[in-house]
Amino acid sequence: MPFSKRVNKIGVSPTMRIAAQAKEMLANGEDLIDLSVGEPDFPTPQNVKDAAKRAIDNNETxxxxxxxxxxxxxxxxxxxxxxxxxxxxxxxxxxxxxxxxxxxxxxxxxxxxxxxxxxxxxxxxxxxxxxxxxxxxxxxxxxxxxxxxxxxxxxxxxxxxxxxxxxxxxxxxxxxxxxxxxxxxxxxxxxxxxxxxxxxxxxxxxxxxxxxxxxxxxxxxxxxxxxxxxxxxxxxxxxxxxxxxxxxxxxxxxxxxxxxxxxxxxxxxxxxxxxxxxxxxxxGPQDFIPTMRNEFERRRNFVYEQLCSIKGIKCFKPKGAFYLFPNVESYFGKSTSVFRIEHSFDLAMYLLHEAKVATVPGSGFGAEGHLRLSYSTSMENLEEGLKRIKEALEKLV
Ligand SMILES: Cc1ncc(COP(=O)(O)O)c(C=O)c1O
Incomplete structure (x- = not known):
């Protein structure tokens, strides 16, 4: 295709590639835990939604x-x-x-x-x-x-x-x-x-x-x-x-x-x-923000502790946002009968198919050797997701 040089120089975000596969698996009814998300799992506050509805009704369109x-x-x-x-x-x-x-x-x-x-x-x-x-x-x-x-x-x-x-x-x-x-x-x-x-x-x-x-x-x-x-x-x-x-x-x-x-x-x-x-x-009222922040902090503490308890993982304790970025280099060079792990992308794919957990490879963020896990999902999903990750990583030899 005769695309511009400009567009040919940029790539599709790897976040999107994994997310697309994860969405497809979910659409096929697979029991997937999605830890690849980059957005709060909370709904927009009701007062904000109501203001938008009023704007439509008032023809602010x-x-x-x-x-x-x-x-x-x-x-x-x-x-x-x-x-x-x-x-x-x-x-x-x-x-x-x-x-x-x-x-x-x-x-x-x-x-x-x-x-x-x-x-x-x-x-x-x-x-x-x-x-x-x-x-x-x-x-x-x-x-x-x-x-x-x-x-x-x-x-x-x-x-x-x-x-x-x-x-x-x-x-x-x-x-x-x-x-x-x-x-x-x-x-x-x-x-x-x-x-x-x-x-x-x-x-x-x-x-x-x-x-x-x-x-x-x-x-x-x-x-x-x-x-x-x-x-x-x-x-x-x-x-x-x-x-x-x-x-x-x-x-x-x-x-x-x-x-x-x-x-x-x-x-x-x-x-x-x-x-x-x-x-x-x-x-409007601002209480939504501290409520969401406290819940994210609780989840961060949980996921951080779980990751630290996995032998092959080294993890920095995040100070903010809703992601963890564990170092997973110790799994490179390991394999199962079906998967060979050389890079973070392979490990993300392995976890997607073996553990049915979606994560994002660090390579997309310019940091090979890591995975990004989002804790913007329920505590229940995090508990199950971390259990699955642990089990899948233990199978790698
Ligand atoms: C660091 C950073 N900046 C900017 C954005 C984009 O935010 P917005 O949804 O307001 O475009 C994101 C979204 O994930 C982000 O992570």
Whole structure:
């Protein structure tokens, strides 16, 4: 097919490949436990759903201002001020079709041919592809369990060249659940200022942070850092609204104007119904968030303990999000009469077919040797899933 060079350079996300097989197995009535999911298993809060229904009945079904309705941007500004200590005017905010679209628009606005974009691995699968689509060059800083999957200031310094334009920060991290504390962020911020970088701060998991730790928005570190940063956030994870496709970005007005231009010629405004729902999510009761967070923390503790009790597994204890990212290298080179395990993809396939548990191979996140397990499913499923994983891994010799 005569596809563009651009599209031929990007791949289908491995998350999607496993998810597609898992969905097919479920459709065939197989007794599958799905630990590959990337979204909260909670339903969207009722008050938010009701607001959307009202919006439809009130015929709020037309185009809105491209940048997002003003009252929603005001509510986002208020949230950023009260929860993150950040002062933005509604003109410094754009509402988009999911945080992902804001990330994409920011990369498209800032990165041009040959510009280097730094981020750590394991990374969110879309970062390298977004950079490729903008004709930029991804510079990946590898992290491991040794540094709690955080980069060190030295690693960052060594990755910077005269072509470095942008640093993507993302914590709590998908897929590891790693998170920086304020002191660690300050060390990174000092380098950002010295080297005059821009920062894209993906804060989508800000509310899913455990052990009484407090989330620190990168832009809140100081005024210069705020000027250099585009904050991206959304409603998908905090309010269980993945399917509504609604997110936002905040930053200097020039950044937002540039992103608005791209959005105006691609998708235009985010869905008017989802904007009405998002407004209620921010203005309505907030008790949904701590309830969901506490349940995720309980599940994290359970799955972490179970994984640590499996002899061949080494596991980092995540500080946030809803994933664990165990090291499974000790199973490489092992086999059964049917399966030979050489890579994380083989192990994910083995667990899918032998244990009927769906996981995601680490290779897709730029971190071979690991699997991503999501605990965004019921405790009952987690208990059964972990039991099956244990049994299947014991069969490998
Ligand atoms: C790190 C990270 N950023 C952004 C997104 C996209 O969020 P949204 O649903 O708001 O587009 C995800 C979704 O999984 C994610 O894990």
């Amino acid at each position: 037309k185009y809105t201002v491209n940048q997002g309705r003003y009252d929603l941007r005001e509510a986002i500004a208020k949230k950023l001020k009260n929860e993150n200590g950040l002062d933005y005017s509604p003109n410094e905010i754009i509402v988009s079709t999911g945080a992902k679209q804001s990330l994409y628009n920011a990369v498209q606005s800032l990165v041009h041919d040959g510009d280097e974009v730094i981020f750590t691995s394991p990374y969110y699968v879309s970062y390298p592809e977004m950079v490729t689509l903008a004709h930029g060059k991804s510079v990946v800083i590898p992290t491991t369990e040794e540094t709690d999957f955080n980069m060190t200031p030295d690693q960052l310094l060594n990755a910077i060249t005269p072509s470095t334009k942008l640093l993507i920060m993302s914590y709590p991290t998908n897929p590891t659940g790693a998170c920086y504390n304020k002191k660690e962020l300050e060390a990174i911020a000092a380098i950002v200022k010295e080297k005059k970088l821009f920062v894209l701060s993906d804060e989508i998991y800000e509310n899913l942070i455990y052990d009484n730790n407090k989330f620190v928005s990168f832009a809140a570190l100081d005024e210069e850092i705020k000027r250099r940063t585009i904050v991206v956030n959304g409603f998908s994870k905090s309010y269980a609204m993945t399917g509504w496709r609604i997110g936002y970005a905040a930053g200097q007005e020039e950044f937002i104007k540039a992103m608005n231009k791209i959005q105006s010629h691609s998708t235009s405004n985010a869905s008017s119904i989802s904007q009405a729902a998002a407004l209620e999510a921010l203005n």
